[in-house]
Structures are given as C-alpha cells and as structure tokens.
Amino acid sequence: MLLTPGLEAYSSDKEHKMSKLLEVKNLKTYFHTEGGVVKAVDGIFYHLDKQEIIGLVGESGCGKSVSQLSVMQLISTPGEIVDGEVIFEGQDLLKFEAHGPEMRSIRGAKIAMIFQEPMTSLNPVLTISQQLTEMLELHLKMSGEAARARAIELLGMVGIPSAEDRIDDYPHQFSGGMRQRVMIAMALSCSPEILIADEPTTAVDVTTQAQLLELMKDMVERFQASLVIVTHNLGVVARYAQRIYIMYAGRIVEEGTTKDIFGKPRHPYTMGLLKCIPRLDEEEGRKLVPIEGLPPNLINMPPTCAFLPRCSYKVGRCFEEPWPQLRHLHDHHYISCYADTEEMRSEPAAR
Amino acid sequence: MSLQQDEAILDIRDLKMYFPVTRGLLRRKVADVKAVDGVTFKIRRGETLGLVGESGCGKTTIGRCVLRLYQPTSGTIFFEGEDISSLPESKVRRIRSKMALIFQDPYSSLDPRQNAGSIVGEPLKIHQWVSAQAEYNDRVEHLFRLVGLDPSMEDRFPHEFSGGQRQRIGVARALACEPSLIVCDEPISALDVSIQAQIINLLEELQEGIKGLTYLFIAHDLSVVKHISDRVAVMYLGHIVEITKSRTLYENPLHPYTKALLSAVPIADPFVEEKRERIILKGEVPTPLNPPPGCSFHPRCFMAIPECRQAVPPLHDVGGEHEVACIRV
Amino acid sequence: MENHTTSKEFQEALPRVSEWRRFRRVFFERKVVVFGLAILVVLVFTAIFATWLAPYDPYKPGVGKSLLQPCQEHLLGTDLLGRDTLSRLIYGARTALMVGFISVGVASIIGIPLGIIAGYFGGITNMIIMRAMDALMCFPMLLLALVLAAVLGGGIQNVIIALSVATIPGYARVTHGLTLSIRENDYILAQRAMGSSNLRTMAGHILPNAFPPLIVLMTMMLGNLILAEAGLSFLGIGINPPGAAWGAMVYDGYRYLVRNPALWLAPGLAIMLVVFAFNMVGDGLRDALDPRLRGLL
Numbered sequence: 001m002l003l004t005p006g007l008e009a010y011s012s013d014k015e016h017k018m019s020k021l022l023e024v025k026n027l028k029t030y031f032h033t034e035g036g037v038v039k040a041v042d043g044i045f046y047h048l049d050k051q052e053i054i055g056l057v058g059e060s061g062c063g064k065s066v067s068q069l070s071v072m073q074l075i076s077t078p079g080e081i082v083d084g085e086v087i088f089e090g091q092d093l094l095k096f097e098a099h100g101p102e103m104r105s106i107r108g109a110k111i112a113m114i115f116q117e118p119m120t121s122l123n124p125v126l127t128i129s130q131q132l133t134e135m136l137e138l139h140l141k142m143s144g145e146a147a148r149a150r151a152i153e154l155l156g157m158v159g160i161p162s163a164e165d166r167i168d169d170y171p172h173q174f175s176g177g178m179r180q181r182v183m184i185a186m187a188l189s190c191s192p193e194i195l196i197a198d199e200p201t202t203a204v205d206v207t208t209q210a211q212l213l214e215l216m217k218d219m220v221e222r223f224q225a226s227l228v229i230v231t232h233n234l235g236v237v238a239r240y241a242q243r244i245y246i247m248y249a250g251r252i253v254e255e256g257t258t259k260d261i262f263g264k265p266r267h268p269y270t271m272g273l274l275k276c277i278p279r280l281d282e283e284e285g286r287k288l289v290p291i292e293g294l295p296p297n298l299i300n301m302p303p304t305c306a307f308l309p310r311c312s313y314k315v316g317r318c319f320e321e322p323w324p325q326l327r328h329l330h331d332h333h334y335i336s337c338y339a340d341t342e343e344m345r346s347e348p349a350a351r
Numbered sequence: 352m353s354l355q356q357d358e359a360i361l362d363i364r365d366l367k368m369y370f371p372v373t374r375g376l377l378r379r380k381v382a383d384v385k386a387v388d389g390v391t392f393k394i395r396r397g398e399t400l401g402l403v404g405e406s407g408c409g410k411t412t413i414g415r416c417v418l419r420l421y422q423p424t425s426g427t428i429f430f431e432g433e434d435i436s437s438l439p440e441s442k443v444r445r446i447r448s449k450m451a452l453i454f455q456d457p458y459s460s461l462d463p464r465q466n467a468g469s470i471v472g473e474p475l476k477i478h479q480w481v482s483a484q485a486e487y488n489d490r491v492e493h494l495f496r497l498v499g500l501d502p503s504m505e506d507r508f509p510h511e512f513s514g515g516q517r518q519r520i521g522v523a524r525a526l527a528c529e530p531s532l533i534v535c536d537e538p539i540s541a542l543d544v545s546i547q548a549q550i551i552n553l554l555e556e557l558q559e560g561i562k563g564l565t566y567l568f569i570a571h572d573l574s575v576v577k578h579i580s581d582r583v584a585v586m587y588l589g590h591i592v593e594i595t596k597s598r599t600l601y602e603n604p605l606h607p608y609t610k611a612l613l614s615a616v617p618i619a620d621p622f623v624e625e626k627r628e629r630i631i632l633k634g635e636v637p638t639p640l641n642p643p644p645g646c647s648f649h650p651r652c653f654m655a656i657p658e659c660r661q662a663v664p665p666l667h668d669v670g671g672e673h674e675v676a677c678i679r680v
Numbered sequence: 681m682e683n684h685t686t687s688k689e690f691q692e693a694l695p696r697v698s699e700w701r702r703f704r705r706v707f708f709e710r711k712v713v714v715f716g717l718a719i720l721v722v723l724v725f726t727a728i729f730a731t732w733l734a735p736y737d738p739y740k741p742g743v744g745k746s747l748l749q750p751c752q753e754h755l756l757g758t759d760l761l762g763r764d765t766l767s768r769l770i771y772g773a774r775t776a777l778m779v780g781f782i783s784v785g786v787a788s789i790i791g792i793p794l795g796i797i798a799g800y801f802g803g804i805t806n807m808i809i810m811r812a813m814d815a816l817m818c819f820p821m822l823l824l825a826l827v828l829a830a831v832l833g834g835g836i837q838n839v840i841i842a843l844s845v846a847t848i849p850g851y852a853r854v855t856h857g858l859t860l861s862i863r864e865n866d867y868i869l870a871q872r873a874m875g876s877s878n879l880r881t882m883a884g885h886i887l888p889n890a891f892p893p894l895i896v897l898m899t900m901m902l903g904n905l906i907l908a909e910a911g912l913s914f915l916g917i918g919i920n921p922p923g924a925a926w927g928a929m930v931y932d933g934y935r936y937l938v939r940n941p942a943l944w945l946a947p948g949l950a951i952m953l954v955v956f957a958f959n960m961v962g963d964g965l966r967d968a969l970d971p972r973l974r975g976l977l
Contacts, residue, residue, distance in 0.1 A: 112457060174462055205406055207636075208634050209615065210614070210632075238621045259621050262622070273544065273545065276547075277401070279574055280573060288552055288578070461867055461937055462867040462885050462888075473876075527874075
C-alpha cells in the first residue's frame with residue numbers, strides 16, 4: 001500500500017490557497033486555573049487541503065487536542081479561545097457563537113470528531129440506532145425510515161457484522177473496537193468534509209488499531225473527506241499522513257511533508273523525538289537518546305522558546321529573544337528555531 | 352530445550368490460571384476465565400524476556416503468578432530452583448525480597464501519604480534488611496542515586512514528582528532488597544514518549560551494572576519490547592504462540608499472529624512504511640471466557656486449515672532457540 | 681556503578697506546591713466556615729475554663745431566688761431550684777464536648793478497624809462484619825439509647841455508651857467504602873508484592889489514606905452527637921439534673937416556655953450554634969481536603 005504522493009498538489013501558493021479546506025490562523029486558547037494562566041494553544045497556524053490527511057503530533061500537554069476542540073468550539077470554562085481565526089468555507093468559525101445554530105449545523109455535519117474513549121463518547125442509555133439516526137434526522141433531515149436504512153448501511157460499511165440485527169443494541173453490548181467503528185460510522189454519517197480523529201490509537205489493541213486506521217483511511221477516501229490525525233504516535237503519522245505538524249507547549253515547532261519531517265527533520269525537538277523512540281526495524285544494540293529534562297510546565301511560561309531547557313542546539317539568541325516565528329526552510333518545510341541545525345538523516349532502517 | 356536447568360532463574364511449566372465466574376447468592380461456578388492456559392518457558396539469569404500480546408492474552412496474569420500474587424490453578428513455577436507454585440502465603444513472603452514488581456501507573460503505584468524516601472525504604476524494613484538506622488539511610492540514598500534521583504528529595508511526596516520521576520521511585524523501591532528478578536508490568540506506557548526513553552535506558556543500565564538482574568518485561572508495545580529484551584514471547588489468548596530471540600522475531604516471524612502483530616505496528620519512517628506488507632486481521636480477539644476450540648487463533652488466521660480446530664498446537668522447537676505453536680510451521 | 685545517561689540530570693523535582701497553603705486558602709474561603717470555627721474555639725475555651733468562667737456553682741441550688749429573669753446578678757436568670765442558668769450553660773459546654781468526643785472516640789476506634797478489615801479481606805469476613813453493622817443500624821439511635829437506658833439506667837456514662845454503640849456502623853460503613861476504593865490502587869498491590877503483612881498494609885497504608893474523609897465524618901458526627909445527647913436528655917433518659925447538660929436544661933425550661941424564656945432559649949441556642957458550627961467546619965474540612973467528597977459526606 002503506497003502513500004499518495006503529496007508534493008505535486010502544492011505547486012504554487014495561489015493554487016494552494018484555493019484548495020484549502022480549513023485554515024487556522026494564530027489560534028490561542030488559554031485556561032484560567034488557580035495556579036495561573038495555562039496557554040494550552042499559543043498561536044498556531046495550520047491548514048488542511050481537500051482530501052488530505054494531516055498529522056498533528058506531540059506529547060501530552062502540547063495542545064494538539066485542545067486545538068481541535070477549539071476549531072469545533074467545544075471549549076468551555078475555565079478555557080477560553082482568546083484569539084485567532086478558523087476559516088472554513090469562507091467564514092471564520094470563531095465569529096459564531098459556540099452554542100449557536102451556525103456551529104451546531106457545522107459540528108457533525110461538516111466537521112466531525114472521533115474521540116479517544118469510545119466508552120464515554122457513546123450514550124449508554126440509547127441504542128446505536130437512536131444515536132445514529134438522530135444525526136441523520138437532525139442534519140440531513142431524513143425521515144425515520146430512510147435514516148434507519150442509511151444507518152444500517154453505514155454500520156455495514158465500517159465492518160459491523162449483521163448490522164440490521166445489531167443496530168438496536170446498546171453500546172455496552174459492543175466490544176471496544178466495535179464501538180470505535182460505530183463512532184466512525186456516526187462521524188461519517190452526514191458526509192463531513194473534515195474528520196478529526198483525536199488519539200484514535202490509544203484505547204485499543206495494536207491489531208485493532210491497525211484495522212481502525214485502515215478503515216478511517218478507506219472511509220475518508222470513499223467520502224472524499226480530509227482527515228486530521230491527532231496523536232503522539234509517530235509511526236501512525238508516518239504511515240498515513242501526507243503532511244505533519246509537530247507541536248510542543250502550545251505551538252507548532254515544525255511543519256512539513258511526511259518525508260521531510262522524517263527524512264530531514266530540523267527542529268531539535270523533532271530530532272530528539274526520532275532519536276528516542278524504539279523502532280521495530282532498528283539495529284540491534286541501538287541506544288536510545290532520551291530528551292533530557294522534563295516536559296514543560298505550562299503555567300506562567302517564560303516568553304523564550306519553551307524547548308530551551310532541553311535543547312542541545314541552543315544558541316545565544318534563544319535566551320534573549322521570544323519564541324521564534326516559523327521560518328521557511330524550503331518548499332513546505334518550516335521550523336520555529338533560531339539555531340542552524342544541520343540536516344540530520346533519520347536512522348537507516350535495519351536491512 | 353536449549354537452556355540448561357541450572358542457568359534458569361525462572362522455570363515455568365504448563366502454567367494455568369483460571370478465574371471462576373460465579374453466579375447467584377451461593378456463588379456457584381458457571382464458567383472459567385482461562386486467563387493463562389498452559390504456558391511453558393524459562394528465563395536465564397541476567398537476561399530480559401519480553402512478554403508481548405494484546406489485551407486478554409494473559410501476560411499480566413503470568414507476571415502476577417510468577418510473583419505468587421495469585422495461586423496458580425495448575426502447573427509449576429520454579430524460582431531459583433525452588434518450586435513456589437503451591438507454597439503457603441507465609442513462606443511466599445520470605446522470598447518476596449528476591450523478586451519485585453514495577454507497575455504501569457506511576458500515579459497509583461505510590462502511596463500518596465508516604466514520602467519518597469520511606470516508599471523506597473519500606474522493603475528494607477519489611478525484610479529487616481539492615482540493622483542500624485545509619486545503614487538504612489545510606490542504602491536509601493544509594494538507591495536514589497542509582498535511579499538518577501537527587502537524595503535531597505527523599506522527604507517529598509509523590510505528587511511533587513513528575514510521572515517519569517515517580518517511575519524511578521518505583522524502580523528504586525523494586526531494587527531495595529537486591530532482587531534477582533524484576534517483573535516490569537507495562538512500566539512505560541503511561542509516560543510521555545520523550546520520558547519513556549529515559550526509563551528504558553535506566554532499566555538497561557541497571558541490568559548492565561547489577562550482575563544477575565533478570566527482567567520479565569511485559570508490554571503491549573512491540574517496538575519497546577523488542578528493543579529491551581533478549582528474547583520475546585508472543586502471547587495470544589492465554590497461550591504462548593512464539594518465543595525466540597528478539598532479532599529473530601522481527602527478521603523471521605513464523606507464527607501467523609506474530610506476522611500480523613508485526614505488520615500492525617507502525618514504524619516511524621515513511622520510506623519504510625511505503626514498502627511494508629500490511630496484514631490486516633479480521634474480527635477481534637475473542638474473550639478468554641469462551642476460547643475457540645483447538646488453536647485459539649484459527650478463526651482469524653490466514654493460514655488456517657481444518658486440522659487447526661482439533662487440538663491446541665504445542666510449542667515446538669524449530670532450531671536456534673526458536674519455538675512456535677502452529678501446526679502449519 | 682556509573683550511570684551514563686541518567687547521571688547528568690540529578691532530576692529536578694517539580695517546584696514545591698505547598699499543600700498547606702492550598703488547604704488554608706480553601707478552608708478559610710467561606711465566611712461561614714470561619715464563623716463556625718470561631719464558635720468552636722469559643723466552645724472549647726469555655727469547656728476548658730468553665731470553672732473560672734462560671735460565676736456560680738452550677739449544681740448548687742439556691743444561689744439565687746427561684747425562676748429569676750435575667751438580671752444583673754444572674755445574666756440569664758435562674759431555674760426552679762435557684763441555680764444560675766449561665767453557669768449551667770457554661771458547664772454544659774463541658775458536658776457536650778465530653779459526650780461528643782468520647783462517643784466519637786469510642787465509636788471510631790471500634791468502627792474504623794472493622795470497616796477496614798471487612799473491606800480488605802472481603803468474602804465471609806466482610807459479610808459477617810457488614811451484616812452485623814446493618815443489624816445494628818436497624819435500631820434508631822434514640823431507640824437504642826432508650827433500651828440501654830432501661831437496662832443500664834440513665835446518666836452520662838450510659839448516654840455515651842448508647843451513642844457510641846449506635847454510631848459504630850456509620851464509621852464502619854464509610855470506612856468500608858473507602859477501603860474498597862483504596863484497595864484498588866497499585867500501591868496496595870505493591871505492598872503484597874514486597875512481602876508486607878496484612879496488618880502493615882491495613883494500618884500503614886489503608887488507614888492513612890482513609891483518614892481525611894474520616895476526619896470530616898468525625899467532625900460532623902460530633903455535631904450530631906451533641907444534638908443527640910440533647911435529644912436524649914430532653915426525653916429524660918440522658919443526663920439528669922443536677923448534671924448540667926443543655927438538653928436537660930431545655931427539658932426543664934419547657935414548662936416555662938413563655939414566662940422564663942431564657943431558661944430554654946439559652947441552651948437551645950447554644951445547641952443550635954454548636955451543631956451548626958461543627959457542620960460548617962466539617963464542610964470546610966471536606967472541601968479543603970478533597971472537594972470530590974462532596975457527594976459522599
């Protein structure tokens with residue numbers, strides 16, 4: 001199975017703009033806690049093209065999940081979206097009321113999200129049929145019969161055997177992997193343009209994870225939608241994503257095509273990550289090189305680069321100036337760094 | 352079997368662990384959850400054996416049985432030559448100083464009301480490992496340094512440490528009475544990726560520095576298990592389906608489940624991923640309550656033949672310390 | 681043994697978050713809690729220094745004329761036998777606290793270990809203990825006290841016994857529930873894995889973790905017990921005169937509802953204030969220790 005070659009799609013910036021499905025500019029989401037302000041998302045810029053799969057990668061606390069919740073305007077106190085634009089279909093979604101009719105018509109119908117925990121995302125007291133048809137009736141204004149037929153069809157598409165019998169079951173009667181499939185069916189039921197998968201691999205086994213990811217990829221192709229994979233698992237994005245954004249402490253530190261990120265990583269954090277994860281195909285006796293230090297404390301962060309305490313490429317500028325803006329390297333490869341990191345080839349695969 | 356009897360610190364033979372399912376007021380047994388259904392393997396002194404598999408495969412249960420936290424339903428467990436499978440609890444306590452457990456969750460594995468120093472030193476008190484207070488203090492300090500923690504933090508409480516640091520405290524506690532076997536039960540899966548490497552390296556260095564320290568490393572992340580282990584055992588629904596050197600497992604997997612498992616693990620390299628063969632299994636892992644007849648993997652197996660239903664295939668040696676439980680291999 | 685990768689960072693700890701400061705801040709956040717604490721401080725002070733604070737001997741009849749209204753010599757007036765109400769009120773604080781503390785003490789010393797043992801061992805042990813507690817709970821506190829009073833006679837000792845016995849199940853049940861959830865934590869399994877004895881685990885690890893909610897429970901029970909004692913005394917089976925107890929005083933003053941309101945108003949208000957204070961302080965403790973307990977206690 002080959003990855004769709006992606007570079008040809010971005011030949012010129014102008015063309016690029018026209019095919020952009022979603023554009024996020026300077027998004028900032030802060031949380032007001034007892035200890036201080038947590039800048040969970042602190043000014044990120046990214047975009048999503050039509051029929052594209054992108055990865056938003058980072059460890060816990062980097063803001064990747066919060067950023068997607070912000071796009072969907074699912075942030076509630078003590079969190080607050082303090083700045084930014086989310087341009088979708090020519091409109092800035094952040095200008096709409098979070099609970100207003102515009103957002104409600106977009107959520108689920110145009111932009112859908114699959115959450116990490118299938119057990120808590122499905123309503124335990126409603127049957128699958130009720131939950132699926134609710135979406136169809138609400139957004140697509142289908143009649144009860146038509147909605148049910150479509151729901152059964154969807155369940156079949158995501159690989160639930162004997163869909164007509166199982167549709168009236170309750171969530172607890174399904175296994176974890178099945179529930180995730182139901183979530184995928186629900187998310188796709190109204191043929192959204194964008195599907196956001198938040199940590200889709202965490203709560204399930206490896207082989208189930210492989211099934212679900214393949215399913216998501218197939219479905220997204222079938223429905224001609226775009227997919228945003230939010231994860232900490234670099235392997236998953238290596239396999240599925242065409243472009244990747246690496247996040248750290250609320251900002252994007254590196255962005256580029258998948259091959260650039262893995263083949264020519266330039267940000268110290270990206271390089272550090274690649275050096276410290278074990279790989280199935282690594283040479284025997286390979287020593288992992290951990291990233292020193294601790295994950296950043298997001299409360300009352302200093303204005304300088306958040307990765308500075310752990311960075312082995314730091315230069316004088318890093319201590320004096322605020323967090324660097326994204327710098328263009330070449331083509332679609334950007335990093336947020338003052339140092340001139342040499343190009344580092346990622347580890348060659350074991351023969 | 353190529354391991355000598357006397358080299359083996361742990362020798363498990365046909366271990367079975369069934370948990371009864373009871374119904375009704377009088378708790379009649381209606382079925383068994385066959386968590387571990389006939390498992391045999393050995394671990395050499397000083398080596399790391401990885402135990403990998405998906406949920407319900409029984410790997411955690413094996414870890415607990417080895418430490419005698421459960422009484423096995425049947426089978427034998429030889430630890431340092433002694434059969435501990437049916438020892439009474441009071442005798443088991445004695446040998447607990449020689450084996451230790453590291454947990455997955457750094458947040459619930461440390462008593463929030465105890466300070467770090469007393470957590471690490473508690474095994475010393477339980478087994479009366481040291482006689483004088485000064486010796487105790489020295490040993491605790493030594494243990495802190497061994498795992499890369501500053502001894503001045505001994506009086507701090509768990510919530511004042513990060514997840515990775517808490518795991519270090521857990522490791523220090525495990526090392527307190529100089530055990531010969533440490534069972535690591537998913538020790539890094541709850542940590543951030545960049546911290547996982549720190550703990551993996553710590554465990555490796557400890558093994559290099561402490562002669563005879565043996566690990567049974569239980570995890571579901573095959574990349575990590577392969578990295579840290581000398582040999583790996585792959586489990587499915589209560590059985591070991593393949594066991595061999597970690598490098599061999601990757602280069603020459605024989606059991607169809609192993610192949611599927613390997614193919615399901617993504618590698619952080621798009622150039623490699625492009626070329627990989629993808630085996631997607633159908634269906635899901637069945638429950639240990641009602642395993643399929645014969646080979647438990649056959650309903651999902653792409654190599655299955657009718658004979659697979661007839662009997663549970665035993666592990667057989669294919670040479671070079673490589674054993675597989677499959678009649679097609 | 682050299683550490684290569686790890687020796688560099690003597691791992692820094694996270695900055696010390698002072699639990700004390702947070703506790704103090706949350707506790708003193710609500711004015712009612714502070715008010716309640718103030719009342720309790722006054723109560724304890726009064727109880728300790730009763731002998732010096734009381735203007736007259738509370739037990740001695742005839743220090744004043746009978747049934748006086750509040751006046752200069754007797755700030756709260758006197759009762760039928762000419763005893764000074766204010767002095768009796770002050771000594772009543774002592775009685776109240778004594779009954780409260782001793783009852784809570786006895787009941788918790790018995791009830792808490794029972795709850796831990798039942799929750800820790802489970803199975804038959806659990807069944808026996810908890811069913812026994814259930815049986816005991818079938819008797820309302822007052823009824824139990826009546827029975828015991830009938831058997832043992834009245835008086836402060838028996839009130840304490842009755843109240844202790846009646847409240848044991850409360851501690852046992854709460855502790856049992858706490859033990860069940862504490863038991864699920866890995867650190868309890870770690871105790872077994874390192875060869876700890878059951879006693880060590882229960883006393884050294886389960887009990888300390890169960891303590892914060894139990895402290896809250898005990899504080900609230902103190903208020904309840906004082907109220908209960910008042911009730912018993914009012915019914916005439918508690919502390920009888922000449923003993924100075926607020927409940928008994930209300931009972932005595934009952935006959936003079938309109939004529940000498942001070943006789944029952946004073947002790948009645950005292951009871952009310954003190955119970956309120958204990959509840960508020962209990963709430964404050966609960967919120968400061970762990971707001972998640974809000975539904976439980």
